[in-house]
Amino acid sequence: MFTRGTLIYIGQRVVLIAFTVLAVSSIVFLGIHRLPGDALFNEHLHGEQYALLLHHYNLDQPLLIQYRDFVVNLVTRGDLGESLVNRGVKITPLVLRELGVSVEVGGFALIFTIGLGLLFGVVASIRQNTWIDYVLSTTSVIGYSMPNFVIASFLILVFAKWLEGVTNGTFYYQLGLWKGDIGQLWLPAFALGFPYASIVARLTRASMLEVIRQDYIRTARAKGLREIVIVARHALRNALIPVITILGPLAIGIITGSVVIENLFGIPGLGKEFAQSILNRDYFIVIGVFTMYAAMVGLANLVVDLLYVVIDPRIRY
């Protein structure tokens, strides 16, 4: 499946991603340093104290020197510096830990999105123009019309307020999937994934409808295969190719959506840190989180491109 050419292709892409990450973090770094005002202004420091702190953060250097040091630290040691608000907190370990949490939640959301989306899409297509189809199609318009924080609010309202006796309000996220309860992940993952599940369902339905009119499906029927085998093995696999094209935007959407959902459910992930560091004006964390996001988006797109090879053997890199 993965030939030598594929491995070379992966290598090239990884190098390209590294350069993109560097470019993105540079742009954010320089953009933030052009902001008017003083990062330490709110601290009301005087004289020597202030000068020491400026020196500590390397802020007493000219911008180009600061930038050079930033790039050298990032490239050689993967060091993103230190938080401006919580002094002494190193950013790289912080964002890496938060990245793990976000990946966990995002992964669950992705399972929801693809699972629900494929299920709804396939069912709507094999029951085309019945009431099942109409209900599912209308649901999907409603699904992608609801912002994820609205879905999340409704879920919180139902499970944390009206059903509090049943759930004991214990659905909030605890760090570490394997230590905690998987049930705690369901609500955030559902809120994050459902809008995109609607889009996947619409695409799957449209592409299934095209595939099940093909001759090879008629052949499969003619040789007496069971309906489930026809749908799952012959139709769905071919219908998946157009669906995969939106996996890239979908991954980006889930990463973006996590900023809101993590804040709502109190999940200590990258998204929560991002929104908070912006509001706290913790500039170095903003740079660090954005660097992480650039890497994640690049890797997600790479994985999607590799999935084409898995689904469609005709595609080679």
Place this chain on the structure above:
Amino acid sequence: MAVAVRVDAVSQPDQASLWSDAWRRLRRNRLALAAAIYLLLLVAVAILALFYTPYRMSATGIAPDYASPSFAHLLGVDNLGRDQLSRLMIGAQISLVVGVGTQLLVLAVGVPIGLIAGYYRGWIDSVVTFVINVFYGVPDLLVALILVFLLGPSLANIIIAIVVTRWMDMARLVRGQTLALREREFVEAGRASGAKPLKMLFGHIMPNALGPIIVQATFGVPSAILFEAFLSFLGAGVQQPTPSWGSMAKDGVDAIQFAPHMVLAPAIALSLTLMAFNFLGDGLRDALDPRQKR
């Protein structure tokens, strides 16, 4: 002496223009029609809110904080004792201004870029396509968040941030349409009769791509409204005391345990509006582009 030919004397068959035909098809789609009526009502409410709201939207302490809906305050009162209905009405203004304003700017930016890239092709097209792909590769909401952060939160800056991150949908669509249209005979005829490039692009090609452009703009409005709601929800949107449905929902979520009406009102208003635009967009697409069957 030449004989004058009276053109209008030649009998013509009954013609239905694209637009009257589309209107006939749209009228048959009840869901889209209901959506259009809802949106007209929403616009009416937003205009009404310019002159009249039940209470001043920033007047605090007009009732006990978090008071539930009553006859005096139909949608209840928020965390600072402000009337929710009045704030919802002003929020409708904000949402519509952001949605429509963004799309007007996107049209002004995306349509010319798409037309030029598709019509001239060559290196211009390569550059435009590359830039479009780069923009598709970045997480739009996060870039908008950074932009609002760098520019400072205000209604104008929010609109700018959304346009910067969302212009390429329109540019890509128009480019594709132009690529197809430029090969058609009427474009060749126009060129042969010496039409100037500007006249070609905006007088001949753009009108023929107007259907898909309108559909795309209709779908663009809800995505811009959603964007603004996200930004406001994260605290980077329109600043207090001006309400936005996003920031109202944020205040509501904080009080969700004891004042659920605070989150329900903006959440339902937002969902209904986005739904209406999406249904209308679906209806318009079916009406304006009959070749594309679902």
